[in-house]
Structure formats: C-alpha cells, structure tokens
Amino acid sequence: MLEVQEVSKTYNPGTVTEQCLFDKFSLSVEDGQFISIVGSNGSGKTSLLNIICGSIPVQSGDVLVGGESISRKKDFQRYITMGRVYQNPALGTCPNLTMLENLSLADNKGKSFGFSRGVNKKRINYYRGELEGLGLGLEDKLNVKMGSLSGGQRQAVALLMATMTPLNFLILDEHTAALDPKTAEVIMQLTNKIIREKRLTAMMVTHNLRYAVEYGDRLLMMDRGQVVLDRVGAEKQSTSIDDLLTLFNKISIECGN
Amino acid sequence: MLDLLVSTLIQGLIYALVSFGVYITYSILDFPDLSVDGSFPLGAAVTAVLLTRGCNPYLTLLAAILVGALAGLCTGVIHVKLHVRDLLSGIITMTALFSINLQIAGSNLTVGRSVDTIFTAGPTMALFGGLSLTNRKLVVALIIAVAVKLLLDAFFATKAGLLLRAVGDNAFLVTSLAKDKGNVKLAGLVISNALVALGGALVCHETRSFSATMGTGQVVFGLATVIIGVALFRRFSFVKGTTAVVVGSILYKLCIAVALDLGLPPNMMKLITAVLFLLVLVASGRKGEEIIHA
Numbered sequence: 001m002l003e004v005q006e007v008s009k010t011y012n013p014g015t016v017t018e019q020c021l022f023d024k025f026s027l028s029v030e031d032g033q034f035i036s037i038v039g040s041n042g043s044g045k046t047s048l049l050n051i052i053c054g055s056i057p058v059q060s061g062d063v064l065v066g067g068e069s070i071s072r073k074k075d076f077q078r079y080i081t082m083g084r085v086y087q088n089p090a091l092g093t094c095p096n097l098t099m100l101e102n103l104s105l106a107d108n109k110g111k112s113f114g115f116s117r118g119v120n121k122k123r124i125n126y127y128r129g130e131l132e133g134l135g136l137g138l139e140d141k142l143n144v145k146m147g148s149l150s151g152g153q154r155q156a157v158a159l160l161m162a163t164m165t166p167l168n169f170l171i172l173d174e175h176t177a178a179l180d181p182k183t184a185e186v187i188m189q190l191t192n193k194i195i196r197e198k199r200l201t202a203m204m205v206t207h208n209l210r211y212a213v214e215y216g217d218r219l220l221m222m223d224r225g226q227v228v229l230d231r232v233g234a235e236k237q238s239t240s241i242d243d244l245l246t247l248f249n250k251i252s253i254e255c256g257n
Numbered sequence: 258m259l260d261l262l263v264s265t266l267i268q269g270l271i272y273a274l275v276s277f278g279v280y281i282t283y284s285i286l287d288f289p290d291l292s293v294d295g296s297f298p299l300g301a302a303v304t305a306v307l308l309t310r311g312c313n314p315y316l317t318l319l320a321a322i323l324v325g326a327l328a329g330l331c332t333g334v335i336h337v338k339l340h341v342r343d344l345l346s347g348i349i350t351m352t353a354l355f356s357i358n359l360q361i362a363g364s365n366l367t368v369g370r371s372v373d374t375i376f377t378a379g380p381t382m383a384l385f386g387g388l389s390l391t392n393r394k395l396v397v398a399l400i401i402a403v404a405v406k407l408l409l410d411a412f413f414a415t416k417a418g419l420l421l422r423a424v425g426d427n428a429f430l431v432t433s434l435a436k437d438k439g440n441v442k443l444a445g446l447v448i449s450n451a452l453v454a455l456g457g458a459l460v461c462h463e464t465r466s467f468s469a470t471m472g473t474g475q476v477v478f479g480l481a482t483v484i485i486g487v488a489l490f491r492r493f494s495f496v497k498g499t500t501a502v503v504v505g506s507i508l509y510k511l512c513i514a515v516a517l518d519l520g521l522p523p524n525m526m527k528l529i530t531a532v533l534f535l536l537v538l539v540a541s542g543r544k545g546e547e548i549i550h551a
Contacts, residue, residue, distance in 0.1 A: 094426035118419035
C-alpha cells in the first residue's frame with residue numbers, strides 16, 4: 001500500500017510568486033489498484049507523481065510504502081521498486097543506444113552494473129518474445145538505434161522497459177499525450193494488458209477523459225491540490241465521460257477560466 | 258618527407274589519449290570538461306619530476322593515470338556534489354591545476370638525456386632495440402594507443418560501460434534504473450582525465466620536457482579531433498568512436514605539421530588551430546553537438 005500523508009508543497013516559498021499547491025494532502029493507494037487521475041493544468045496531478053517519485057522536495061508530510069517511510073530516500077533509490085513512463089517518449093529510452101542495449105539496461109535494473117557483458121545474448125529470445133507481444137513489428141529491430149524509431153514505438157519500448165523487472169508501482173505521467181490518436185490507443189491497450197498481466201499497482205495521469213473512464217478501477221479528479229472526485233469499483237464503472245465533463249466545466253467556471 | 262610523416266604519426270598516436278578522454282566527456286557524457294587543459298600538463302609535470310628523480314619510467318605512467326583520475330574526481334565532485342554547472346566545474350579544476358602544476362614541476366622542467374624514458378628503458382630496448390629511436394617511438398606509441406582503444410571498446414560493451422553511455426544520452430533513464438546518475442558521471446570524468454594525464458605523461462616522455470603552458474588548447478585539440486573523427490565516419494556506423502578519434506587525432510596533427518612545413522610561424526599555431534576547428538565545424542554542416550548526437 002502507498003500512503004501519501006499530509007503532504008504540503010509550496011512552490012517558490014518566500015518569493016512573490018509563492019504558490020501553495022498541496023496543504024496537508026493525503027491519499028492512499030491499495031496494492032493492485034489501477035488509478036486514473038484527471039484534472040486541469042496546474043491541479044497537482046504531475047506534482048503528486050513527482051512527490052511520490054522523489055523528483056521534487058516537499059515542505060512537510062510523509063510518503064509511505066507498505067507502512068515504511070520513503071521520504072528520506074533519493075529519487076533513484078525509490079525507483080528500485082517503481083517504474084515510470086513519461087509524457088515525452090524520448091525520456092524513456094536512450095536514443096543513441098540500440099533497442100537491444102536499451103532492453104539489456106532495463107533487464108539489469110536492481111542488479112549491479114559491473115564489468116560483465118552489457119548485452120546478454122541468452123536473453124535475446126526473451127526480448128524478441130516481449131517485443132512480439134507489443135504487436136508493433138519491433139522484434140526485428142533489436143539492433144536499430146532507439147532514436148530512429150517513431151514516438152509510438154519508443155513509448156511502447158519505454159513501457160516494456162519500465163515494467164521488465166518486478167515493481168511495486170507503475171507511474172504513468174500522461175504517457176499517451178504526445179502520440180497520435182491511433183498510436184495512443186495502442187499504447188493504452190498495451191498499458192492495460194501489462195498492468196493486468198503483471199498485477200501492478202499503477203497511477204496514470206491523463207488528459208483523456210475516455211481513458212480515465214474506460215481503464216483502471218479507481219478514478220480521481222484533482223483541482224487546485226485537492227481531490228474533488230474519488231470513485232472506486234462499481235461507482236467508478238458507472239461514471240460516464242459526461243459526468244466528468246460536467247464536473248470539469250463546473251470547476252473551470254469557478255476558476256474563472 | 259617520410260620523417261615528417263612518421264613524427265606526425267607519433268604525435269597523432271600519443272595525443273590520441275587526449276582525444277579518448279575528450280571523447281568520453283564531450284561525446285559520451287555530454288559534459289564540456291575544461292579540466293583537460295589542467296590534467297594534461299598535470300600528467301606531464303608528475304612524470305617529469307618522477308623521471309628526474311630516477312623513478313622507473315613505466316611507473317610514471319601509472320602515477321600520471323592516478324593524478325589524472327584525481328583531477329577528474331575533483332571536477333566531478335564540484336559538479337555532482339556541490340552542484341556547480343559542468344562548464345564551471347571544469348574551469349575551476351583547470352585554474353587550480355595551473356598553480357598545482359607549477360608547484361610540482363615549476364614553469365619548465367627538462368628531463369636530461371641520461372635519464373631513461375619508456376622509449377629507451379631496458380624492457381623497450383629488449384623488445385625493439387633493433388629499431389631507430391624514431392621507429393621505436395612509433396611502435397611504442399602505437400601499442401599504447403591501440404591497447405587503450407581496445408580496453409575502452411571492451412569497457413563500453415560491459416554493463417558499467419553501457420550505463421556510462423546511457424547517462425550522457427538520457428540521464429532520466431539512469432535514474433529510472435535506480436542508479437545515481439551523479440556517480441556515473443563522476444566515474445566518466447575520472448576515466449577521462451586519467452587518460453588525458455596519461456597523454457600528458459607520454460608527451461613528456463617523448464619531448465623530455467614539461468612546460469606549465471603545455472596544457473593550453475588541449476581541450477580545443479580534443480574537441481576538434483573528436484568532431485573530425487566522428488564527422489568523417491558518420492556514414493560508416495561499423496567504425497567505432499574510439500577508432501574515429503584516433504584517425505581524427507592523426508589527421509589534425511598532420512594538418513598542423515603541413516602548416517608548419519609550409520613556413521607558418523609557430524606563434525600562429527593557436528590561430529590555425531582555431532581556424533581549423535571552425536572549418537571542421539562548418540564543413541560538417543552542423544553544430545558540433547549535433548554531429549556527435551547524430
């Protein structure tokens with residue numbers, strides 16, 4: 001279980017642009033839960049993910065995994081049991097390394113990076129199988145540099161890499177936002193498949209209300225650092241895009257947008 | 258003419274060590290490391306002092322590697338732990354090293370003819386005693402350059418090497434792999450400056466001298482050779498980066514040798530260097546950085 005306890009986050013403290021985003025914000029996530037998070041820009045969705053991952057510091061509060069505080073752990077230490085896919089497909093892979101080299105790196109996560117061979121030839125068939133599972137014809141491109149693949153292909157490989165080793169959490173930060181509608185759909189389906197097959201706990205920030213409604217078993221809507229809608233299970237299943245849109249518009253009007 | 262060619266080749270092979278170092282920081286780590294201008298003469302200073310004190314010439318190379326690694330560690334700690342920008346970290350180390358080099362070896366130090374260098378010491382003579390001094394220098398320089406190249410190639414193929422290449426390419430990924438990107442960068446800077454200092458040591462063996470100003474322009478030299486090499490072999494992806502920079506280094510030294518042979522005054526060297534560098538950048542059609550990352 002992941003618990004965010006009374007976290008307060010203020011941007012630019014002590015300056016004229018000081019802005020309080022979270023004031024004693026709390027949230028708990030059950031193991032195996034797949035949460036989709038929606039909300040307007042600046043509502044705190046990505047900040048929440050960054051706080052969980054340790055990418056940004058907080059003023060107060062605690063983040064617990066399985067009852068243990070991870071607040072003192074640096075970002076890279078938290079990633080031992082976390083995977084993250086970013087909005088920008090370029091962030092999930094190394095463009096100048098081949099796909100094989102990229103996959104080998106991901107495969108070795110959690111182990112030491114010593115002086116043994118970087119690419120384990122015995123694993124190539126396993127990689128091929130995983131790539132075939134993506135259904136994008138990438139299994140023949142193992143020796144191609146990542147940089148020469150399309151955004152959608154890179155994002156698919158990034159997803160594969162992020163989930164290759166055992167994880168407690170998968171963090172998806174608008175990971176379909178930079179893709180064309182068709183590719184986004186493919187990546188979203190793949191995401192769902194991987195999360196269900198590996199029984200991952202996942203948090204997905206998205207601007208696509210349909211994805212938020214269709215996928216996941218809990219739905220959060222955030223606004224100005226607060227959860228304004230939280231629906232789980234059957235209640236979530238009965239939520240429609242129209243419901244979300246109505247609430248979204250109401251919030252926007254209140255904000256004066 | 259042949260003499261000129263051979264001596265150029267020796268120069269190119271010895272200075273290739275600097276190119277390897279700059280290749281690691283600039284091309285692989287994406288770190289503009291200016292400490293090279295200080296770690297190069299540092300290697301030479303330590304070597305010159307040790308040689309004049311009667312130290313085993315082969316051991317001086319090891320000493321140079323160690324002090325170079327230390328210089329790289331300095332730059333790395335300033336950047337990674339003290340959060341100073343990459344360019345400035347290098348400048349700080351380079352500036353500090355200038356005084357340190359003066360402390361170690363003074364402004365000039367000549368190694369006497371009676372002192373053995375790696376080109377004249379017993380083991381070298383036992384192997385290549387039949388060759389003239391020039392040819393012996395060529396063979397030894399070739400062996401060292403090729404050995405370092407092969408070692409680097411082998412290293413880049415290991416897991417540690419892969420991680421080093423990843424950190425310059427996409428530091429986010431290294432963090433995602435639960436590794437401290439700062440430590441990986443630090444390791445890269447250590448290796449790079451160790452190689453550069455080894456280059457300085459070899460130059461000291463070859464010329465039997467150290468001068469406090471010998472480091473000036475080494476960064477530019479390194480960058481130029483990396484960019485020449487990489488641009489030259491851009492279409493031949495099977496040619497490794499390490500091979501490309503050795504060729505870059507030899508070509509660069511050839512250009513300088515030809516310019517000097519045509520009667521260019523040595524005082525104009527740096528100007529020619531700058532012009533040559535600019536020409537290479539323009540001729541390859543893109544900005545330096547993009548060539549490397551193409």
